[in-house]
Amino acid sequence: MSLLQRVKNVVRSRSIHVCFVDVGSCNGCDIEVLATLAPRYDIEQYGIYVHNNPREADILLVIGAMTPQWEDKLPALWERIPEPKAAIAIGNCPISGCVFQRRDTYVSAPVAKFIPVAAEVPGCPPRPTEILSAILSLAPTVFKDFEERRR
Amino acid sequence: MGFTSFAWYLKEFFRREWVAKFLFVKTAPLVTPPFFRDVPTLTEKECSHCRACMMICPAPGAIEVVHGGGVWHPEIYRGHCIRCGLCVETCPETVLASGRILSVQEADGTSFDATYYIQVDQTKCMRCGNCCVSCPVNKEVDPQMGSGGYSSNDEVIMRIEAGKHHVIHEDRCVGCKTCENTCPNTAIRVARVVTAHQGEAT
Known part of the structure; x- marks a missing residue:
């Protein structure tokens, strides 16, 4: 393993930038993601920073049941995230559509139809600890030795 | 002197203990509270196939009573289940358990x-x-x-x-x-x- 890769591993393990995007949820999961920022759960002590900017992000948190307006915008947003990147589906909605997946609704869940989803956190809404542990356990598998593995 | 006050600040605020804590200390992992209702789990009780759980479930496609291994049993799908606990409350045979719903229900004497x-x-x-x-x-x-x-x-x-x-x-x-x-x-x-x-x- 080259020295550069080792430095990158160390830096990336303590600096994970997360972009969260709401593709039509009830805001319950948004509140849980924001609760991870609050002092009780304090996501930043693990070096995870939450943004709304895909150009800065490493991990995309997808929240919501995928409304028709997002069908072209979500893949475009996914393209803008620089490598290495991963997407996590937060809550039931991006996995199954949850209570919105009924007759005469226009949601097109699951989100995995539009972008590759690396991890799923079920729950309606999931607990902040579950979101936190999902990000922390996914990060090493995506970021560790990324350049070496790609070669 | 400007320098001594600066050095005093450094000495005061860059205490070794504080610096180590700032860099390495994390808050203790939070424990799941006892009242938290996770996805229901099966108890050892025998399911009578009355489908009361399917009746009360508010989430589409979350629970189904299926036949497997010679017995009926409820199957709960993660990613659909919203963890409301209504199936646990309504089941007459207490086949499902989640959090402390069953003990609270017994104490209050509630039924549907x-x-x-x-x-x-x-x-x-x-x-x-x-x-x-x-x-x-x-x-x-x-x-x-x-x-x-x-x-x-x-x-x-x-x-x-x-x-x-x-x-x-x-x-x-x-x-x-x-x-x-x-x-x-x-x-x-x-x-x-x-x-x-x-x-x-x-």
């Missing part, structure tokens, strides 16, 4: 009582018979029921008779909503009127 009304919109119904065939109660009463929903058995809940949908035994309905989910036209609706009781023996 439900009646069902089947409503068919005859202008939307196209008499395909999907509801009659898919109905699990019909399946038990008349396993011979054909694909059109025709039946000569008078004990079925509903059947297609002379090109028209007839509800014969509304009182036998268990409210599982299987007919609603299989109807291609949203013509059939099962209204569930659930009453909760407290302080009575279950």
Whole structure:
């Protein structure tokens, strides 16, 4: 393993930038993601920073049941995230559509139809600890030795 | 002197203990509170296939009573289940458990009582018979029921008779909503009127 890769591993393990995007949820999961920022759960002590900017992000948190307006915008947003990147589906909605997946609704869940989803956190809404542990356990598998593995 | 006050600041605020804590200390991992209701788990009790859990479940596709290994048992799908705990509360055999719902229910003496009304919109119904065939109660009463929903058995809940949908035994309905989910036209609706009781023996 080259020295550069080792430095990158160390830096990336303590600096994970997360972009969260709401593709039509009830805001319950948004509140849980924001609760991870609050002092009780304090996501930043693990070096995870939450943004709304895909150009800065490493991990995309997808929240919501995928409304028709997002069908072209979500893949475009996914393209803008620089490598290495991963997407996590937060809550039931991006996995199954949850209570919105009924007759005469226009949601097109699951989100995995539009972008590759690396991890799923079920729950309606999931607990902040579950979101936190999902990000922390996914990060090493995506970021560790990324350049070496790609070669 | 400017420098000494600066050095004093450094000494005061860059204490070794504080710096180490700033860099390495994390808050203790939070424990799951006892009142948290996770996805229901199966207890050792035997399921009687009454489908009360399917009846009360508010999330589409979250719970199903399936036959496997010679016994009926409820199957809960993660990613659909919203962890409301209603199936745990309503189950008469306490097959499911989640958090401390069962002990609280025993202490409070709560129970559910439900009646069902089947409503068919005859202008939307196209008499395909999907509801009659898919109905699990019909399946038990008349396993011979054909694909059109025709039946000569008078004990079925509903059947297609002379090109028209007839509800014969509304009182036998268990409210599982299987007919609603299989109807291609949203013509059939099962209204569930659930009453909760407290302080009575279950």
